[in-house]
Every structure is written in structure tokens, then in C-alpha cells.
Amino acid sequence: MTDEKTSGLIFNVQKFSVHDGEGIRTLVFFKGCPLRCRWCSNPESQNAVPELSYSVQDCLHCGTCAKVCTRGAIRFTDGTPVVQRQLCRPEPGCLCTRTCPGGALGIYGKTVTAGELLRQLLEDQVFYVRSGGGVTLGGGEPLHQPDFALAVLRLARRARLMTNIETCGQTSVETMLSAAALLDTMFMDIKCMDPDKHRAWTGVSNERILENFVRVREAFPRLPITIRTPVIPGFNDNAGDIEAIARFVRRFSGVRHELLPYHRYGEQKYLRIGRRPGMGEASLPEETFATLREVAEKLHDDQL
Ligand code: SF4
Ligand code: SF4
Incomplete structure (x- = not known):
């Protein structure tokens, strides 16, 4: 099977995104994820079927x-x-x-070939070039469809598009390293350092995720990596959890750490696919988020 003909399941292609990497980007949402985060704001991404x-x-x-x-x-x-x-x-x-x-x-959910997707991505090449942007694979978890994701990344690279991925990190080491070799930048989530708590809230332990991060950093020391931590009420909205992540991240040079506040924008989408939102009425006060961001920033500043 050639890269052009390798097919996969996506559920959205969002053009002119400015929040998912440098410059103007096209964001491709892959369908299917190995995690079941209770707070997921894209519940329609989780199941790997239409x-x-x-x-x-x-x-x-x-x-x-x-x-x-x-x-x-x-x-x-x-x-x-x-x-x-x-x-x-x-x-x-x-x-x-x-x-x-x-x-x-x-x-x-729509099945497309990597070649079809590339042609769509190339429609905005002029904007990527002018803004320093490119393509971001997100979802869902792009590496949950490894053959398709790697085919898209190879084609994008051949077409000289800048590549980025938003990954939860839960995939084989081989897939993660193969993807990293085709990336210009990478966003990875680290949600919690406690494996049992991680499993209770996301359905999987964090061991594979942390190992993948370390392996990528060792193999690609110059790849710009941003670690993202969603701050979730009742899960990690406390100084202890945030500090533990920040302390881990700061051991690695050239890695940014960013906190993202919990929001409820995805609730209607749960109802549309016949599910109940997993977080009920939980909310995250702005002050709590601001305090935790200071905690993480202070640890980062101490490293400098
Ligand atoms: S409900 Fe609609 S999408 Fe589902 S099987 Fe029937 S026609 Fe197809
Ligand atoms: S009943 Fe509602 S969902 Fe079904 S066809 Fe009519 S408008 Fe559409």
C-alpha cells in the first residue's frame, strides 16, 4: 500500500487554526483514542468508528x-x-x-486516503508559508491509526509542509519514534504523575506515556516539545499534582510546559452521540487555575 492510498478515519478538518502550533495551521481530527478521559471535550473523537x-x-x-x-x-x-x-x-x-x-x-467520521487529505492540506499552503504555519494532526489520538498518521506525515514532509502533532502519548515506542522523526514540533499531554489516579480518570496508566516522552526526548533532543496539562477539577487541580508534573518536565531541556483550563464546551456533543457528560456540574474557578499556573511557572523559573 502506498502512502497516497493508505486510508484512515477522520471527523473534521479545521482550517485557519492559530492555537495548535506556530502560524496558521490546518488541524486534522483523527477518530479513535486509547484513553477515555472523563473530561474529554471531543467525545465524538473517542470511538474509532463512525x-x-x-x-x-x-x-x-x-x-x-x-x-x-x-x-x-x-x-x-x-x-x-x-x-x-x-x-x-x-x-x-x-x-x-x-x-x-x-x-x-x-x-x-469519514474515511479518506492520505493522498486526498494531502491535497486538501495543500489548498492553504500559501498561508502556511507566509505565517510559518503548517499541519497539525490531532483528534482523538492520531497515532491510534499509526499507518495512516505516518503516511500523512510522510506526504506532508515531502510536500515541505511543517508538521505538528497533538498526542496523548499512549502508543508503542516504535510508532512514537517513527512519528517524531517526521515532526517539526510536538504537543504531548502529561495529565498526572500518579499511575493509579491516571488510570482511574483516563482508563490507562501513565507509564507508557512517560516512557514515550523520555524516549522521544533522548532520540530527538532538538525537537521542540510542548507538554500540555489540562487542569481538571477533582483530578489534578491541586498544587501537589501540578508541581509533580512541572518537576518532571523541567528535568528535560527545551521542553515547554503549558497548563490548559478545564472547560465545558464539549457537553452538547456528548448529548448528540447519546452519552452523558462525564464531569457533571464540575467547574474550575479562574483563581484556582491562575494559582496553579504560578506554581508551574515558578518551578520553571527556578530551573533557569
Ligand atoms: S440511523 Fe442513519 S446512520 Fe444509522 S444506520 Fe440508519 S440510516 Fe444509517
Ligand atoms: S424526526 Fe427530526 S431527526 Fe428525524 S428526519 Fe425529522 S427532523 Fe430529522
């Missing part, structure tokens, strides 16, 4: 979707469509999204 989304706000309660679904995956009950997710298998021939008059239905 998923139907339903927006009750846009629904006209006409019942068309229940009539056109040949799998019987939508039951129209009391004037409202109810998606039977165990029966729903979105595929190109599905009519529900095309015939819904309210635009209430959509599908998260």
Missing part, C-alpha cells in the same frame, strides 16, 4: 429518519426519534442525514 449525531434543538419531529433507515436503528416514539445505537452502522448509502429536513442528523 457515529451518528442527533441534535434535538434542530429536530422538526417529522419522523422521516425512522422511515428511511433500513436497519431499523431509529424508532419514532411519542413524536421524537430515538437512535438505537447498537443497530446504527453509518455508511455511505445511509439516507437519514440526507433526508432530514431540519439538519438535525450528521455523521462523525
Whole structure:
């Protein structure tokens, strides 16, 4: 299989992004993730299969979707469509999204080849060149589809696009090193240093993630790496957890550490795919975040 023809599942291509690396970038959202962070703001990214989304706000309660679904995956009950997710298998021939008059239905997940994706990425090459930007692979976890992600990175490199990745770090060492060799910059999450707590909140231990970070730093000492820590209420919103991460990160030169505040922007997306948001009413006071950012910055300053 050539790189051009290697295919994968993505759910969005966001152009003109300025928050995910240097300059103007195109951000590609891969579908599928080995973690199940309770606070995930892209829940539609987690499952590595296409998923139907339903927006009750846009629904006209006409019942068309229940009539056109040949799998019987939508039951129209009391004037409202109810998606039977165990029966729903979105595929190109599905009519529900095309015939819904309210635009209430959509599908998260589209199969593309790396060659098709590259052609889309190249449409904005002039902006990347002028701004020092490029392409960022995110998701979901791009390296959860290693063959596809590496094919996209190789093609992007051959086309002289600057490459970046946002990774949770949970992949094999071989895949991580292969990806790092094709990157100009890398964003990796370190969420917590305690393996048991990490497992309880994300579904996996942090051991592989930390090892991958160390291996990448050793093999590519000049690769600019930014470690990101989402600050999550009840999980790591305390000085002890943040300090432990900052102390670990500062052992490695040339690595930036950035805290990201918890937000609730993804809540509607949980409802659209028939799930409940995992964090309930939890919130992060601005003062708490500011204090923790000072804690991390102080440790970094002490290193200089
Ligand atoms: S076809 Fe669209 S508008 Fe009509 S009931 Fe189904 S989701 Fe609602
Ligand atoms: S996506 Fe396909 S299987 Fe699912 S409800 Fe729509 S028509 Fe039925």
C-alpha cells in the first residue's frame, strides 16, 4: 500500500487554526483514542468508528429518519426519534442525514486516503508559508491509526509542509519514534504523575506515556516539545499534582510546559452521540487555575 492510498478515519478538518502550533495551521481530527478521559471535550473523537449525531434543538419531529433507515436503528416514539445505537452502522448509502429536513442528523467520521487529505492540506499552503504555519494532526489520538498518521506525515514532509502533532502519548515506542522523526514540533499531554489516579480518570496508566516522552526526548533532543496539562477539577487541580508534573518536565531541556483550563464546551456533543457528560456540574474557578499556573511557572523559573 502506498502512502497516497493508505486510508484512515477522520471527523473534521479545521482550517485557519492559530492555537495548535506556530502560524496558521490546518488541524486534522483523527477518530479513535486509547484513553477515555472523563473530561474529554471531543467525545465524538473517542470511538474509532463512525457515529451518528442527533441534535434535538434542530429536530422538526417529522419522523422521516425512522422511515428511511433500513436497519431499523431509529424508532419514532411519542413524536421524537430515538437512535438505537447498537443497530446504527453509518455508511455511505445511509439516507437519514440526507433526508432530514431540519439538519438535525450528521455523521462523525469519514474515511479518506492520505493522498486526498494531502491535497486538501495543500489548498492553504500559501498561508502556511507566509505565517510559518503548517499541519497539525490531532483528534482523538492520531497515532491510534499509526499507518495512516505516518503516511500523512510522510506526504506532508515531502510536500515541505511543517508538521505538528497533538498526542496523548499512549502508543508503542516504535510508532512514537517513527512519528517524531517526521515532526517539526510536538504537543504531548502529561495529565498526572500518579499511575493509579491516571488510570482511574483516563482508563490507562501513565507509564507508557512517560516512557514515550523520555524516549522521544533522548532520540530527538532538538525537537521542540510542548507538554500540555489540562487542569481538571477533582483530578489534578491541586498544587501537589501540578508541581509533580512541572518537576518532571523541567528535568528535560527545551521542553515547554503549558497548563490548559478545564472547560465545558464539549457537553452538547456528548448529548448528540447519546452519552452523558462525564464531569457533571464540575467547574474550575479562574483563581484556582491562575494559582496553579504560578506554581508551574515558578518551578520553571527556578530551573533557569
Ligand atoms: S428526519 Fe430529522 S427532523 Fe425529522 S424526526 Fe428525524 S431527526 Fe427530526
Ligand atoms: S446512520 Fe444509517 S444506520 Fe444509522 S440511523 Fe442513519 S440510516 Fe440508519
